[in-house]
Every structure is written in structure tokens, then in C-alpha cells.
Amino acid sequence: MRAFLETFAALVLGILIGAAIMALWGRDPWTSYAALFQGAWGNTRALMSTVSRSLPLVLTGLTFAVGVRAGLFNIGAQGQMLLGAVVALSTGLLSLPMGLHLLVALVLAGLAGIIWALPVALLKLFRGVSEVISTIMLNWVAHWLTLFLVVRKLSDPMRGERTFQVPTTMRFPVIQGELTWSLVASLGLALFFYWFLWHHAKGFEIRAAGLNPKAAKASGIPVSRAILLALLLGGLSAAWAGAIQVLGRFPYAITSDLANLGNLGFDGIAVALIGRNHPLGVLAGAFFFGTLATGAARMGLRGIPIDMIQIVQGVIVVSMAVPEAFRLIRLRRKREEK
Amino acid sequence: MRKLLLAVLVVLLAFGGFAQKKICLYFDQTGPGDLSFNDMALIGAQRAAQEFGLELVYTTASSPMEFLSDLSMLAESGEYLIIIGVGFLLSDALPEAARLHPEQKFGFVDGPNFGLPNMIGLLFREQEGxxxxxxxxxxxxxxxxxxxxxxxxxxxxxxxxxxxxxxxxxxxxxxxxxxxxxxxxxxxxxxxxxxxxxxxxxxxxxxxxxxxxxxxxxxxxxxxxxxxxxxxxxxxxxxxxxxxxxxxxxxxxxxxxxxxxxxxxxxxxxxRVDVAVYEAVKWALSGEPGFNLVLGLAQEGTGFSxxxxxxxxxxxxxxxxxxxxxxxxxxxxxxxxxxxxxxxxxxxxxxxxxxxxxxxxxxxxxxxxxxxxxxxxxxxx
Known part of the structure; x- marks a missing residue:
């Protein structure tokens, strides 16, 4: 409850600072905010778009959140997300029957994410390499590898600016508007993470390892295994974020500048911080992020340049992420003092 | 008397509806301020707005992930005479939005009209320049x-x-x-x-x-x-x-x-992106079916400065x-x-x-x- 109030206060503060920025540049902040929410929630179609936009963010948010629960600072979601997307897309080169094709794509993408997370875990457990360093480096390897595949191997010969489109046998069926059944993949994994962390012994091990690794070790909890599990689960989740972006959202392809995958991985960090690194909080954080993104254009119609919109939204996001970020820093300090 | 009032009301509504019609520019990235492509589109739209007595609004995509939802948001409002997408990267989202909203007119700077009756493609003979x-x-x-x-x-x-x-x-x-x-x-x-x-x-x-x-x-x-x-x-x-x-x-x-x-x-x-945008607004007012407008040296659409x-x-x-x-x-x-x-x-x-x-x-x-x-x-x- 306290956490909720804190986040809410941070939201109000962020909105006020954002309003001050807009007012300073002679724009009316309240009609602008009204436009933002109208653009995101104004009708069924808008709401579907917003939810659809949020779904991959749930998954990258989970990656960071489960890492934090294990005492990690895992920022590898970006690279794992890119690989998941490109592997899922490449599965489109096979021809398989409807449904099965989608399943195979998800399995392969998930495997790619797990394989990409494995070196992070091994380096940490056997060589003591900080996961921060190894994930940053692997993110770049994944970025250039994905870019190479997208531009050189998978591009649509008639359309230089993107890859071929995923065959219909591999797409998530549409629920309504932009929303597809990738909803189940995303929400399902979030619920699974919740159940696993709070209602399963191995999940308890992860949380215990994160709270106090020494105490956990002393009471016989295999901390190494918990860390390994948290990283691999995170890899799976992030890769699925990329996969559902390609298999479950228009234009069912990857653009040549990777812009339709954007910063889904890094945004997941902010989503997790807003959601207090709790799987259910992550759902709310992702929905909030989707709201900001989907409502931005309508805000633009109010005469606010895109750069200012991004500044205002950045202020709100940072402000909301601050309480949890501080908590993590305090936690780390306490751990180091011991 | 009541009939007269009703008639006045209808006329007012009709005119009100007409006067509200706006031109909307939708930029695929960066938006105005590039002193080039995007600003030229804006100049063309401003000229058209002035000449035809229309209001002009514009907005920019925050990322390609929002293309389709943004265009749907614009189209379903019914406020716009024409929505002009500025930039080739809209090649998937713009025709999709035009198919979903056949009553809305669209223009596509740098892209074809995909054979859609409610869309004008604005192409250039870039080879010439x-x-x-x-x-x-x-x-x-x-x-x-x-x-x-x-x-x-x-x-x-x-x-x-x-x-x-x-x-x-x-x-x-x-x-x-x-x-x-x-x-x-x-x-x-x-x-x-x-x-x-x-x-x-x-x-x-x-x-x-x-x-x-x-x-x-x-x-x-x-x-x-x-x-x-x-x-x-x-x-x-x-x-x-x-x-x-x-x-x-x-x-x-x-x-x-x-x-x-x-x-x-x-x-x-x-x-001359400005010429193309101006022509697109003119087309929207004309009520003709969509086509591809190709501007080249002959129309002063391309050239050397x-x-x-x-x-x-x-x-x-x-x-x-x-x-x-x-x-x-x-x-x-x-x-x-x-x-x-x-x-x-x-x-x-x-x-x-x-x-x-x-x-x-x-x-x-x-x-x-x-x-x-x-x-x-x-x-x-």
C-alpha cells in the first residue's frame, strides 16, 4: 500500500513538472494531458492499440524484475528481445501448418533468448563477471547481428525498408483492432512469473538469494542455481517480447532500422521500476508506458512538438521510477555494509 | 416557423461541418524543423490552407510502433478533409489505414496510392535532380x-x-x-x-x-x-x-x-515536396478518385537549385x-x-x-x- 501511494505521489509530481515545462513554453498543459489520455483510452480502438503496444513491454519488464528479485541488475533484455524478434521472423522461412508454425516460432525465439542469457550466467557464476558489463556487451553483439540479418538476409526484395512479412500461418489471430492473442503469451507469462516467484520453492530461492545471498547460502539455498534460473527466465521473457512484436503486431515484419522494435528492452527497465519489480506491478507499468506512447500523437495535434512531448513523458517516467530505484540502491548498500 | 428554424439549423450544421474541415499532416519521424523535406511539406500545406480557407494541424509519430494507431486516431475523428502522411516509412501503415477508413481521404508523400480510391500518391522523378x-x-x-x-x-x-x-x-x-x-x-x-x-x-x-x-x-x-x-x-x-x-x-x-x-x-x-502537398489538398477538394501524381522536371517538381x-x-x-x-x-x-x-x-x-x-x-x-x-x-x- 505504501509502495502504491509512493508511486502515485511520484506520478503526480512528474505530471506537475511536465505541466510546468509545457506552461513555460506557452502551451496549455491540461488540454494537452487530456488529449494524451483521450488518444490512448478515448474509445475501444484506442484502448486496443494501447494494450497491444504494452504487451511486449510487460515481457521486457519481467526480465528486469525477475533479475532484481535475484539481486541482479540485468539489462540484457534489449539484445535478447532483438534476437527473439529476428529468430521468430526467420521461422517464417519454414512452411508449417497454421498454429504449429506460431508455436515453433515461439519455442525457437525463447530458446534464442535463453542461449543469449547463458553466457551472462556462466561468466557471473564461474568468473565473477558483473552481469551489467556482460549484458551491455552482448546487447551490442545482438544489435549488429540482428541488423545484419534484417538488412542483408531477410529484407523484402521489393521493399528495402523492411523484412518480408511473417506468413499468416505464424501470426497471432486478431482479437479486435490492433490487439491480437499475443495477449495470452504476455499476460500468461506475467501470471506464471507471479506464481513461480511467490508460490513455488524455486521462486522462493530466487527471492531469498536476492534479499540476502549470504543468509540464503547459510540456510542451504543454492544461490548459484537461483541466479542461473533468474537470468534464463529473463532471457526467455525478453525474447518473447521481440517475438510477439513481430508475430502479433502490424506490420508483422522488422523495419531495416529496427525502429519497430525500438527500445522495448531498455524501456522494460523503466516499466519494472514503475511496477516495483512485481510481476503484477509490471503489468500496470507497461500499460502506463503504452498509454504515453499511444497518446503522444494526439498531444502533438495540440501544437506540442514531438521533442517536448518526449521530454515531458521522460520526466514523468523518471519521476515514477525514482522511488523503486532508491529502494534498490539502499538495499544494495545495506547488503554491502553487511 | 419551426420549419424555418430547422432549415437554418441544418444550414448552420452543414456549414459548421464544412468550416471545421482541416488539413492534417502526419510526419513519420523528426517532424518539422529539418529545413528540408518535412518543412517543405509544411510550407505546401500552409499555402493550401491559406488559399482554400482551411485549418492546418500536424503531428509526428513518436516511433514506428505508433503509425497505425496514430493514423486510425486521426481518421476516426472525421475532422480532416485529408490526412497527408509525410515519409516513405509509412508504406505499410498508410494503405492499411486507408483500407480501414474508406470514407477518409489520404495523401502519401513519397509513396504510391496502392490503387486506393481514397488516396493520392505523391511521387517524384528523383532521378532528374x-x-x-x-x-x-x-x-x-x-x-x-x-x-x-x-x-x-x-x-x-x-x-x-x-x-x-x-x-x-x-x-x-x-x-x-x-x-x-x-x-x-x-x-x-x-x-x-x-x-x-x-x-x-x-x-x-x-x-x-x-x-x-x-x-x-x-x-x-x-x-x-x-x-x-x-x-x-x-x-x-x-x-x-x-x-x-x-x-x-x-x-x-x-x-x-x-x-x-x-x-x-x-x-x-x-x-518540391511543397508542390506535391498543395496538389494533394486540391485533389481532396475536387472529389475525384485517387491516383498517382508524379512530379518531375516538366512540372518544376524536380531540378537543380x-x-x-x-x-x-x-x-x-x-x-x-x-x-x-x-x-x-x-x-x-x-x-x-x-x-x-x-x-x-x-x-x-x-x-x-x-x-x-x-x-x-x-x-x-x-x-x-x-x-x-x-x-x-x-x-x-
């Missing part, structure tokens, strides 16, 4: 003894391919023309670097520096904001060699961009608060001085090429697909 720049670049390179000319391109998409194809053709035509007229030998290679993005001036600068090292001191920019880095690189290399005028020369695209680095930008391949263009864009830059390197008069005279500095035969060649092109005596290569551009690259290395 590219070829004119290629002729000037190659003749200037020959005049200063360079082995090559260069281009820094954005993404591999048809509008950029068409520029590249024209540029290659123009450069090779210029070499042949020079040989025929002087009897001397010349050989110019065309080096083209794709940066992969339209919003990366730093990347454009690195690419241009590499081209200059390879001996290509005449470089066409066909990469939006990315090729602003080309101008930086040209000016820096020139200043380092103690010059006040190029070569090295950059060449602008779409707008007349010479004022950005006066003395080090010799010319620009023009593309003229004195009038320079004045127009310096004026625009001043209005936008762009920090000019001197008074507008100084800037323009410096640009013209740079042109007068290069040997006269460069302009002779340009004039002859333009004449032949207008007369239809020259056929420029097509480059709408990856196969076509591959062939052009092979034919005009």
Missing part, C-alpha cells in the same frame, strides 16, 4: 583532378534509390560529354555509402570523411538530417586546407540547402531562426561566388544536360526495386 547533381559533381571533380564523386545515402528505399540512379547516370554522362567536347580523357568513379538512417548527422559526417579520403570531394547528400554531416565534413576539410570555397563540396537534396555551409555546398537536387530557390530557402531559414553565417545578402553572394569559382564548362555541361532532359532526348534509369538499382550500380560504377 540526382542526375543534374551528378553532372555538376562529376564535371567539378574532373576540373579539380579528382578520381571519384560520392554520395551519402540514408536507407535503401525507392526514393533514395532513384536519387542514386540519377546521380550515377549523370556522372557518367558528364564524363562522356567532357571527353567529346575536349578530346581529353577522364574517369570518374561513383562511391555511394548507405548510413542506414535519416537522423544521424554524426554517422553522415563519418561516411563523408571516408569518401573525401578516397578522393571523392564532391558528395551528394540523400539522407535527410544524416547528410547535414556531409556539409560539416566538406567545410571542415576545406577549412583545414585553408580554403574559403570548395572543393570539397557537398550537395543538398530536396530543399536548396546551400546556405547551411555557404561556399562549401555547390548546389542542391531539388524536390536556382537563384530563386536560394532566396526562398535563406528566407525560410531566417524565419525559422536558423543561425546564418552572416546577413542573408552575404550568404547568398557567397553561395553565388562559389558557383562562379568553378570552371565555366561545369555549368555549360549542366545546361546542355538539362536541355536534353527537357526535350526528352535522355532517358534516365528506373530504380523502384532492389533489382533495378543493382543493375544501375553495375552499369554506372
Amino acid at each position: 540526382g542526375a543534374l547533381a551528378g553532372v555538376v559533381a562529376a564535371l567539378t571533380a574532373i576540373a579539380y583532378g579528382d578520381p571519384a564523386v560520392g554520395a551519402v545515402a540514408g536507407m535503401e528505399i525507392p526514393p533514395v534509390w532513384r536519387y542514386e540512379a540519377g546521380y550515377r547516370f549523370g556522372a557518367h554522362w558528364a564524363v562522356d560529354w567532357y571527353k567529346k567536347h575536349t578530346g581529353k580523357d577522364a574517369d570518374i568513379k561513383v562511391l555511394v555509402t548507405y548510413v542506414g538512417r535519416f537522423d544521424d548527422p554524426a554517422g553522415g559526417k563519418v561516411a563523408a570523411e571516408a569518401l573525401i579520403r578516397a578522393g571523392a570531394r564532391n558528395i551528394l547528400g540523400i539522407a535527410g538530417a544524416t547528410h547535414l554531416g556531409v556539409f560539416d565534413a566538406a567545410e571542415e576539410a576545406g577549412r583545414a586546407a585553408g580554403l574559403t570555397y570548395g572543393p570539397p563540396f557537398g550537395y543538398g537534396a530536396d530543399a536548396a540547402q546551400e546556405y547551411i555551409k555557404p561556399g562549401f555546398i555547390l548546389g542542391s537536387a531539388r524536390k 536556382t537563384y530563386e530557390d536560394l532566396v526562398t530557402f535563406v528566407d525560410l531559414a531566417v524565419k525559422a531562426g536558423y543561425p546564418l553565417a552572416g546577413t542573408p545578402e552575404e550568404v547568398i553572394s557567397k553561395i553565388m561566388a562559389a558557383r562562379q569559382n568553378v570552371p565555366y564548362f561545369v555549368w555549360q555541361g549542366l545546361g546542355e544536360f538539362m536541355g536534353l532532359l527537357r526535350a526528352g532526348a535522355i532517358t534516365l534509369p528506373e530504380a523502384d526495386t532492389a533489382e533495378q538499382i543493382a543493375k544501375v550500380r553495375e552499369m554506372y560504377p
Whole structure:
């Protein structure tokens, strides 16, 4: 409850600072905010778009959140997300029957994410390499590898600016508007993470390892295994974020500048911080992020340049992420003092 | 009495509805402020709004993930006479939105109309501007003894391919023309670097520096904001060699961009995005079914920047608060001085090429697909 109030206060503060920025540049902040929410929630179609936009963010948010629960600072979601997307897309080169094709794509993408997370875990457990360093480096390897595949191997010969489109046998069926059944993949994994962390012994091990690794070790909890599990689960989740972006959202392809995958991985960090690194909080954080993104254009119609919109939204996001970020820093300090 | 009131009400509603109709521009990225492509679209829309008594609004995508939801949001409001998508990257989302909203009219700058009755495709013969720049670049390179000319391109998409194809053709035509007229030998290679993005001036600068090292001191920019880095690189290399005028020369695209680095930008391949947007609004008012409008040299839709263009864009830059390197008069005279500095035969060649092109005596290569551009690259290395 306290956490909720804190986040809410941070939201109000962020909105006020954002309003001050807009007012300073002679724009009316309240009609602008009204436009933002109208653009995101104004009708069924808008709401579907917003939810659809949020779904991959749930998954990258989970990656960071489960890492934090294990005492990690895992920022590898970006690279794992890119690989998941490109592997899922490449599965489109096979021809398989409807449904099965989608399943195979998800399995392969998930495997790619797990394989990409494995070196992070091994380096940490056997060589003591900080996961921060190894994930940053692997993110770049994944970025250039994905870019190479997208531009050189998978591009649509008639359309230089993107890859071929995923065959219909591999797409998530549409629920309504932009929303597809990738909803189940995303929400399902979030619920699974919740159940696993709070209602399963191995999940308890992860949380215990994160709270106090020494105490956990002393009471016989295999901390190494918990860390390994948290990283691999995170890899799976992030890769699925990329996969559902390609298999479950228009234009069912990857653009040549990777812009339709954007910063889904890094945004997941902010989503997790807003959601207090709790799987259910992550759902709310992702929905909030989707709201900001989907409502931005309508805000633009109010005469606010895109750069200012991004500044205002950045202020709100940072402000909301601050309480949890501080908590993590305090936690780390306490751990180091011991 | 009641009937009269009702009639008045109906008329009011009808007029109210009509007066509310607006033009909406939707930018695929960066938005206005690029002093080029996007700003030109805005200028065209402003002119149309003024002439036809319409209101103008615009907004920019925060990322490609929002294309479809943004366009749906605009279309379902019913407020807009026409929604004009500015930028090739809307190639998937715009036709999809037009299919979902058949009652809404759309315009597509840089893309075709996909055979949709409610959409006008606004295309350009980019080859023409590219070829004119290629002729000037190659003749200037020959005049200063360079082995090559260069281009820094954005993404591999048809509008950029068409520029590249024209540029290659123009450069090779210029070499042949020079040989025929002087009897001397010349050989110019065309080096083209794709940066992969339209919003990366730093990347454009690195690419241009590499081209200059390879001996290509005449470089066409066909990469939006990315090729602003080309101008930086040209000016820096020139200043380092103690010059006040190029070569090295950059060449602008779409707008007349010479004022950005006066003395080090010799010319620009023009593309009148403003004309296209204006025509799109006119079409929306006409009630005719959608078609593809192709603007070329004949309609003054493409070309090589003229004195009038320079004045127009310096004026625009001043209005936008762009920090000019001197008074507008100084800037323009410096640009013209740079042109007068290069040997006269460069302009002779340009004039002859333009004449032949207008007369239809020259056929420029097509480059709408990856196969076509591959062939052009092979034919005009």
C-alpha cells in the first residue's frame, strides 16, 4: 500500500513538472494531458492499440524484475528481445501448418533468448563477471547481428525498408483492432512469473538469494542455481517480447532500422521500476508506458512538438521510477555494509 | 416557423461541418524543423490552407510502433478533409489505414496510392535532380583532378534509390560529354555509402570523411538530417586546407540547402515536396478518385537549385531562426561566388544536360526495386 501511494505521489509530481515545462513554453498543459489520455483510452480502438503496444513491454519488464528479485541488475533484455524478434521472423522461412508454425516460432525465439542469457550466467557464476558489463556487451553483439540479418538476409526484395512479412500461418489471430492473442503469451507469462516467484520453492530461492545471498547460502539455498534460473527466465521473457512484436503486431515484419522494435528492452527497465519489480506491478507499468506512447500523437495535434512531448513523458517516467530505484540502491548498500 | 428554424439549423450544421474541415499532416519521424523535406511539406500545406480557407494541424509519430494507431486516431475523428502522411516509412501503415477508413481521404508523400480510391500518391522523378547533381559533381571533380564523386545515402528505399540512379547516370554522362567536347580523357568513379538512417548527422559526417579520403570531394547528400554531416565534413576539410570555397563540396537534396555551409555546398537536387502537398489538398477538394501524381522536371517538381530557390530557402531559414553565417545578402553572394569559382564548362555541361532532359532526348534509369538499382550500380560504377 505504501509502495502504491509512493508511486502515485511520484506520478503526480512528474505530471506537475511536465505541466510546468509545457506552461513555460506557452502551451496549455491540461488540454494537452487530456488529449494524451483521450488518444490512448478515448474509445475501444484506442484502448486496443494501447494494450497491444504494452504487451511486449510487460515481457521486457519481467526480465528486469525477475533479475532484481535475484539481486541482479540485468539489462540484457534489449539484445535478447532483438534476437527473439529476428529468430521468430526467420521461422517464417519454414512452411508449417497454421498454429504449429506460431508455436515453433515461439519455442525457437525463447530458446534464442535463453542461449543469449547463458553466457551472462556462466561468466557471473564461474568468473565473477558483473552481469551489467556482460549484458551491455552482448546487447551490442545482438544489435549488429540482428541488423545484419534484417538488412542483408531477410529484407523484402521489393521493399528495402523492411523484412518480408511473417506468413499468416505464424501470426497471432486478431482479437479486435490492433490487439491480437499475443495477449495470452504476455499476460500468461506475467501470471506464471507471479506464481513461480511467490508460490513455488524455486521462486522462493530466487527471492531469498536476492534479499540476502549470504543468509540464503547459510540456510542451504543454492544461490548459484537461483541466479542461473533468474537470468534464463529473463532471457526467455525478453525474447518473447521481440517475438510477439513481430508475430502479433502490424506490420508483422522488422523495419531495416529496427525502429519497430525500438527500445522495448531498455524501456522494460523503466516499466519494472514503475511496477516495483512485481510481476503484477509490471503489468500496470507497461500499460502506463503504452498509454504515453499511444497518446503522444494526439498531444502533438495540440501544437506540442514531438521533442517536448518526449521530454515531458521522460520526466514523468523518471519521476515514477525514482522511488523503486532508491529502494534498490539502499538495499544494495545495506547488503554491502553487511 | 419551426420549419424555418430547422432549415437554418441544418444550414448552420452543414456549414459548421464544412468550416471545421482541416488539413492534417502526419510526419513519420523528426517532424518539422529539418529545413528540408518535412518543412517543405509544411510550407505546401500552409499555402493550401491559406488559399482554400482551411485549418492546418500536424503531428509526428513518436516511433514506428505508433503509425497505425496514430493514423486510425486521426481518421476516426472525421475532422480532416485529408490526412497527408509525410515519409516513405509509412508504406505499410498508410494503405492499411486507408483500407480501414474508406470514407477518409489520404495523401502519401513519397509513396504510391496502392490503387486506393481514397488516396493520392505523391511521387517524384528523383532521378532528374540526382542526375543534374551528378553532372555538376562529376564535371567539378574532373576540373579539380579528382578520381571519384560520392554520395551519402540514408536507407535503401525507392526514393533514395532513384536519387542514386540519377546521380550515377549523370556522372557518367558528364564524363562522356567532357571527353567529346575536349578530346581529353577522364574517369570518374561513383562511391555511394548507405548510413542506414535519416537522423544521424554524426554517422553522415563519418561516411563523408571516408569518401573525401578516397578522393571523392564532391558528395551528394540523400539522407535527410544524416547528410547535414556531409556539409560539416566538406567545410571542415576545406577549412583545414585553408580554403574559403570548395572543393570539397557537398550537395543538398530536396530543399536548396546551400546556405547551411555557404561556399562549401555547390548546389542542391531539388524536390518540391511543397508542390506535391498543395496538389494533394486540391485533389481532396475536387472529389475525384485517387491516383498517382508524379512530379518531375516538366512540372518544376524536380531540378537543380536556382537563384530563386536560394532566396526562398535563406528566407525560410531566417524565419525559422536558423543561425546564418552572416546577413542573408552575404550568404547568398557567397553561395553565388562559389558557383562562379568553378570552371565555366561545369555549368555549360549542366545546361546542355538539362536541355536534353527537357526535350526528352535522355532517358534516365528506373530504380523502384532492389533489382533495378543493382543493375544501375553495375552499369554506372
